[in-house]
Amino acid sequence: MRLEFYCREGCHLCEAMWHELGDYRSRDDLEFSCIDISRDESLETRYGEMIPVLAHGERVICNYFLDPELLDVFLANPD
Template sequence: MGAELILYTREGCHLCEQMQRELVILKDWPEFQLRIVDIDEDPALRERFNEKVPVLTLGEDIICCHRLDRHGLAAALRPD
């Protein structure tokens, strides 16, 4: 099944849309699940990530903000 990544986004954000498209292309490299969360639906998330979206996380660890960091993603998904 693979790790679950969370992509924090907001509607109308072109950087969010771009990162989501890139992640869909990479979904099987290595395999991971992607959950999309709109920060504007939760005041705490909006306060935490407002100017940083898109934000990609694995658990509590932030992998990258604004643009997809493929090296950071590969490192985060690498088995220990």
């Protein structure tokens, strides 16, 4: 499963969430796409006030801070 991590370079919240995702990033069944929203105007408009954002497709799993409980619930039932 691929999850999108929307972030902005130099964002301390983004760096913290990425670090907290370490255990999840080491899993073989998950892939992460790091997407810098500052390179895409539409993503900046959509997520600019919410970053960091962890999402799967159009579904936002959590933002600002990692919520392991929400992420685990999502991973157990991604549909």
